[in-house]
Every structure is written in C-alpha cells, then in structure tokens.
Amino acid sequence: MLKKLLHKIRPFFCELIKLPNIGIIFFIIFIVYMWGFYFWKEAELGSLSWWLDELGHAIGGFFFTIVLLYLIRTYFAGGFFRIGGKKTLRFLVISVMVTLAFIWEVLEFLWDQWGHxxxxxxxKAQEGQVDTMVDWMITVGFSFMAMFVDWFYERRSRRLHPDVYEDEEIKEVCDSIHNLSESILKEQRSLRKKKIRETFRPLKTRIDRFYSEHCDEKDLEHRG
Structure with missing residues (x-):
C-alpha cells in the first residue's frame, strides 16, 4: 500500500524540486513572512506602513499572475486551452486573480469583525472602505500589468524566434487534433454501448416476462 502511494506521489515531488517551482515556493514564503508578519501593522492612510502594505498587494497581484500563467501553461494547458487559445487562458487568469483579490478582502473584513x-x-487588517478598495484595485491593476508584460514578452519573442513559435503552434494543432479525436472516440464508445443496450432491451424484457410467468405457474402448481 505504501509502495503504491509513494509511486503515485513521486511524480509530484519530481516536479516540485524543479528550479522554477522551488523559486516560487521560496518567494511565496518570503511574501507571507514579510507582509503576513513583519509589515502587518495598523497604519493610517498615506503613511509609510500603509504604502508598504500596498506594495505587498502590488507584488502579490503581479507575481501570482505570472505564477498562474506559468503553472497553467506547464501543467494544465490541455485541450481546452489549446482550442480556446491564449485569450481564453489570459481571461481565466485575470478572472482568478480578481476573485482571489475579492476573497482576500473578504477575509480581512472577517478578521476585523470576528478575529481582532x-x-x-x-x-486590524483594514482601515476603512478606501483602504479596501485601494487594496483591491492595486492587486487587480498589477495583475493586468503582469498580463500585459507577458503579452509583450511573447510578442517580442515571436518576432525574434519565429521558428520556435511555429513549432509550438504545430504542436498545439496536433494536441488539439489528438484531444478532439479522443473525445470523438469516447463519444462513439458511449453511443455504441447505448445502442447495444437498446438492442438487447426487448430480449431482456421478454426473458424477464417469461421467467416471471414461468415462476408464477410453478408457484401456483406448488401451492395446489
């Protein structure tokens, strides 16, 4: 049992110890330590401590957008994103970041109401409505900025290395065809099973009816 479990989680740890993923983990620890403990203090709007808090929101919005783009492209960019394209991917990442920023502000509100x-x-985590809205806007704004940087970098790289991107586009098309063919085959198998069930359903009904009538006759004879 333990051997099977280790065999299943081994690929996860093999990916985890890759240099980009280690860098992501250490940067998350750094952000949590600096803005979760060291810089977490009550501050008036416009003060140095308040601006340090906004800096944390800016870094979080920018950094986590890049991280999401990297993780999805590396591990989850399957058929849906191949077919939907990069616009779908960017829209998803922005939507996730907007939602996370909203959830973060809700958690800060809950802390001030019940935790503090x-x-x-x-x-306390919030200094009023202005602080809350500025936090949210800075997080989302820097998320859009990270998305623009990613778009600009990709566009520039495409101009400098067109052959690499042509190979990637060919791979994307091949992956799309493969995923579509898998979906078609899966649907065909499902339809085939359904057709077989429908074909044998009348026969099964007759057998059940015959068995039921036969058993009823035997029961009557036995009782008689």
Missing amino acids: PSFPWIA
Missing part, C-alpha cells in the same frame, strides 16, 4: 476582537494585540 478576540485577539486585540494583533493588528
């Missing part, structure tokens, strides 16, 4: 009264020695 129980632990008053820990600083």
Whole structure:
C-alpha cells in the first residue's frame, strides 16, 4: 500500500524540486513572512506602513499572475486551452486573480469583525472602505500589468524566434487534433454501448416476462 502511494506521489515531488517551482515556493514564503508578519501593522492612510502594505498587494497581484500563467501553461494547458487559445487562458487568469483579490478582502473584513476582537494585540487588517478598495484595485491593476508584460514578452519573442513559435503552434494543432479525436472516440464508445443496450432491451424484457410467468405457474402448481 505504501509502495503504491509513494509511486503515485513521486511524480509530484519530481516536479516540485524543479528550479522554477522551488523559486516560487521560496518567494511565496518570503511574501507571507514579510507582509503576513513583519509589515502587518495598523497604519493610517498615506503613511509609510500603509504604502508598504500596498506594495505587498502590488507584488502579490503581479507575481501570482505570472505564477498562474506559468503553472497553467506547464501543467494544465490541455485541450481546452489549446482550442480556446491564449485569450481564453489570459481571461481565466485575470478572472482568478480578481476573485482571489475579492476573497482576500473578504477575509480581512472577517478578521476585523470576528478575529481582532478576540485577539486585540494583533493588528486590524483594514482601515476603512478606501483602504479596501485601494487594496483591491492595486492587486487587480498589477495583475493586468503582469498580463500585459507577458503579452509583450511573447510578442517580442515571436518576432525574434519565429521558428520556435511555429513549432509550438504545430504542436498545439496536433494536441488539439489528438484531444478532439479522443473525445470523438469516447463519444462513439458511449453511443455504441447505448445502442447495444437498446438492442438487447426487448430480449431482456421478454426473458424477464417469461421467467416471471414461468415462476408464477410453478408457484401456483406448488401451492395446489
């Protein structure tokens, strides 16, 4: 059992120890430590501490957008994104970042309402509506900025290395064809099974009816 479990999780750890993923983990730890502990303090709007907090939102919005793009392209860019294209991918990442920024502000609100009264020695997370909206807008704004940087870098790289992108586009087309063929085959198997069931359904009904009538006659004879 343990051997099977280790065999299943081994690919995960093999990917985890790759240099980009290690860098992502350490950067997340750095952000959590700096803005989750070191810089977390109550600050008035416009003060240095407040601007440091906004810097954390800016770095988070920019960095996590790049991370999402990297992770999806590396591990999850399957048939849906191949068919939908890069616009679909970017729209998804922006949608996720907008949602995460909203959830983060909701968590800060919940902390101030229920967490802070129980632990008053820990600083509040929000300084009012202005602080909340500025946090959200900076996070989302820098997320869009990261998306623009990614788009600009890809466009520039495409001009400098057209052969590489042509190979990638060919691979994308091949992957799309493969995924579509798999979907078609899966649908055909499903239809074939359904057709077989429908073909044998009348026969099964007759057998069940015959068996039921035969059993009823035997029961009557046995009782008689």
